[in-house]
Amino acid sequence: MASHGARGRSGGRPTLEEVAARAGVGRGTVSRVINGSPRVSDATRAAVEAAVAELGYVPNTAARALAANRTDAIALVVPEPETRFFAEPYFSDMLRGVGAALSDTQMQLLLIFAGSDRERQRLAQYLAAHRVDGVLLVSVHADDPLPDMLAQLEIPAVISGPRSAAETLTSVDSDNYGGARQAVEHLIGRGRRTIAHITGRLDVYGAQRRIDGYRDALREAGHEVDELLVEAGDFSEGGGRRAMAALLERRPDLDAVFAASDVTAAGARQVLREAGRRIPDDVALVGYDDSAIARHMDPPLTSVRQPIEEMGHRMIDLLLAEVADRRPPVSRELDRRQVVLATELVERASS
Amino acid sequence: MASHGARGRSGGRPTLEEVAARAGVGRGTVSRVINGSPRVSDATRAAVEAAVAELGYVPNTAARALAANRTDAIALVVPEPETRFFAEPYFSDMLRGVGAALSDTQMQLLLIFAGSDRERQRLAQYLAAHRVDGVLLVSVHADDPLPDMLAQLEIPAVISGPRSAAETLTSVDSDNYGGARQAVEHLIGRGRRTIAHITGRLDVYGAQRRIDGYRDALREAGHEVDELLVEAGDFSEGGGRRAMAALLERRPDLDAVFAASDVTAAGARQVLREAGRRIPDDVALVGYDDSAIARHMDPPLTSVRQPIEEMGHRMIDLLLAEVADRRPPVSRELDRRQVVLATELVERASS
DNA sequence: ATCACTTGTGGGAGCGCTCCCACAGTACCT
DNA sequence: AGGTACTGTGGGAGCGCTCCCACAAGTGAT
Numbered sequence: 001m002a003s004h005g006a007r008g009r010s011g012g013r014p015t016l017e018e019v020a021a022r023a024g025v026g027r028g029t030v031s032r033v034i035n036g037s038p039r040v041s042d043a044t045r046a047a048v049e050a051a052v053a054e055l056g057y058v059p060n061t062a063a064r065a066l067a068a069n070r071t072d073a074i075a076l077v078v079p080e081p082e083t084r085f086f087a088e089p090y091f092s093d094m095l096r097g098v099g100a101a102l103s104d105t106q107m108q109l110l111l112i113f114a115g116s117d118r119e120r121q122r123l124a125q126y127l128a129a130h131r132v133d134g135v136l137l138v139s140v141h142a143d144d145p146l147p148d149m150l151a152q153l154e155i156p157a158v159i160s161g162p163r164s165a166a167e168t169l170t171s172v173d174s175d176n177y178g179g180a181r182q183a184v185e186h187l188i189g190r191g192r193r194t195i196a197h198i199t200g201r202l203d204v205y206g207a208q209r210r211i212d213g214y215r216d217a218l219r220e221a222g223h224e225v226d227e228l229l230v231e232a233g234d235f236s237e238g239g240g241r242r243a244m245a246a247l248l249e250r251r252p253d254l255d256a257v258f259a260a261s262d263v264t265a266a267g268a269r270q271v272l273r274e275a276g277r278r279i280p281d282d283v284a285l286v287g288y289d290d291s292a293i294a295r296h297m298d299p300p301l302t303s304v305r306q307p308i309e310e311m312g313h314r315m316i317d318l319l320l321a322e323v324a325d326r327r328p329p330v331s332r333e334l335d336r337r338q339v340v341l342a343t344e345l346v347e348r349a350s351s
Numbered sequence: 352m353a354s355h356g357a358r359g360r361s362g363g364r365p366t367l368e369e370v371a372a373r374a375g376v377g378r379g380t381v382s383r384v385i386n387g388s389p390r391v392s393d394a395t396r397a398a399v400e401a402a403v404a405e406l407g408y409v410p411n412t413a414a415r416a417l418a419a420n421r422t423d424a425i426a427l428v429v430p431e432p433e434t435r436f437f438a439e440p441y442f443s444d445m446l447r448g449v450g451a452a453l454s455d456t457q458m459q460l461l462l463i464f465a466g467s468d469r470e471r472q473r474l475a476q477y478l479a480a481h482r483v484d485g486v487l488l489v490s491v492h493a494d495d496p497l498p499d500m501l502a503q504l505e506i507p508a509v510i511s512g513p514r515s516a517a518e519t520l521t522s523v524d525s526d527n528y529g530g531a532r533q534a535v536e537h538l539i540g541r542g543r544r545t546i547a548h549i550t551g552r553l554d555v556y557g558a559q560r561r562i563d564g565y566r567d568a569l570r571e572a573g574h575e576v577d578e579l580l581v582e583a584g585d586f587s588e589g590g591g592r593r594a595m596a597a598l599l600e601r602r603p604d605l606d607a608v609f610a611a612s613d614v615t616a617a618g619a620r621q622v623l624r625e626a627g628r629r630i631p632d633d634v635a636l637v638g639y640d641d642s643a644i645a646r647h648m649d650p651p652l653t654s655v656r657q658p659i660e661e662m663g664h665r666m667i668d669l670l671l672a673e674v675a676d677r678r679p680p681v682s683r684e685l686d687r688r689q690v691v692l693a694t695e696l697v698e699r700a701s702s
Numbered sequence: 703a704t705c706a707c708t709t710g711t712g713g714g715a716g717c718g719c720t721c722c723c724a725c726a727g728t729a730c731c732t
Numbered sequence: 733a734g735g736t737a738c739t740g741t742g743g744g745a746g747c748g749c750t751c752c753c754a755c756a757a758g759t760g761a762t
Binding site: 013056058059060061062063065066071073076091092095099102103108109110111112113116118119122125126128129130131266292293296297298 | 364407409410411412413414416417422424427442443446450453454459460461462463464467469470473476477479480481482617643644647648649
């Protein structure tokens, strides 16, 4: 029944106090040096830094968090049932950007899954406990209560993909409207006349914007918009199959399909093949996301690339700025609270 | 120049003390209830729980961490340059299992990237600061100093994929040897005679085990092992292309290829196509990982599925057990410190 | 009746830091 | 000479918890 381990024993990790003693200064001064305060003389700073190095001092995060009421951590909240989300390359790319942006800072990244009800409840606890300084929200649906909860708790948050045109949270998104236009204009440029669209989930704002882009591109090119050429999908492969089948039934004369995701396009491709349509000879196909699937599809899929990695980077930048500012939740210049990044069409053999 | 916000103000989040006052008990008693100590009478427990509910009390993590010298957090360390790693479905699946296992606990998940030197240095600081209770190590190379560092700091750690047969850390892995055998036996069963192997990175233990499995399967079937049929890859697509080209040059008569990853197989497939070989008619192709790419390849790729999600789950279970045990770093039963999970061959049109 | 445990409880001490007030020292005005 | 301001510094108080000691009350043996 021996007691509690190395707790409190000397020989453990050095504390601020010990560094102070070693450097022959007070506790406050060491704290100032550690935190980069300018109000320290050069000589003192050097002495403290030497002591820190000699002792191998590393600040105790918990103590700092308790005293300063901040955590130096942000959370990336994944509200999807994990299954859906991870299958997409979206996540990996986003994480890459987030990681890159974070590696310049002292911030830690917490990954929080909020798919199931139990997980969401735990998340609510985390947030209530202010266990993180800020939150990154990805892939949120229109009716998700999470954003409002964050606003109420006054926790800085940045969302990828606004829930609507009236999004109140700071958001970073790619230009879904412009991306869709690029895709459709490309198809028109290739001489396609009857261009169908398989949409994403209709409760996702970005999917709506892609529909808008699709319509406007057709209109401006002088094509009429036939609603029989638009079929709802859900970003999934199965959805792509179902939608493609419906479209072929309604408009067997179609000669191009713009799908709201690469996975959707993969589903559509299967149905087109089975129906004996050649790609791109009979039907041109364009996807969205420029995922690994697009490169490996047969034929390789033309796709709209979103700068997801950069989006992750920008989200972090904005979030850290909000965390740092803290005070003015309203007053700040509202200019760049809604960032929209350009997309790029990657042309491959499918169109 | 107003001062520091809501610090210390009443109306903030309730503390243990306030809950105690409300329930008419002492601080210690509330702490006991919160932490599920059995040494509390039922009546008192009920009173405290009521107070907790009424006040919406949530424990302050930082204070708890400081007082108890634990963090209730574990880190998932990704030592690869992020680029490589995330491209693989491996990561997503692993994360899914980890997330699932974690959602039953109070533990948080920290994601730490340790690709660049700066990141590695930060990681060392984290660990030195004991910012996490345990560490999950994925995808570690043979010469990585990380595991030893963890051992020295006495931080519980579990590694996915042992670095060698003599791995000292607790590890969870899939049966690379058996998986390779499955693949090769399958090809032999299909009547293939001249089966090549494109290996993974040779400094990865799992890749070595796959080579062993490949060789043994051939031997036991009475085939001779021709080293001209083995070419080193590196798990990447480019590596697959290079290796395939080399193999075709050396042994143009080959009629099957077992690639150490799906991505490698994708590279090999391109070269085979360009060389005019039909899959599977002329050359059968089998990959490893059963990733999304396998399903979407043309033809769909036969592949060895690893239960990566389950691996993530098991890793967490083992890690939490180590964290909970704490004391006996040596004495514990050593039986299941090296867990190996079975693989499964997913047959598709490529073989 | 006394002793020896056990069970449940209260509250002091202390975890390692940040914040801030106090104050010595110096510089520059009136 | 006195005032005012600023710079650099030390250290008290306190963040919200856990750990543990002390102790009251109950239980059963002697």
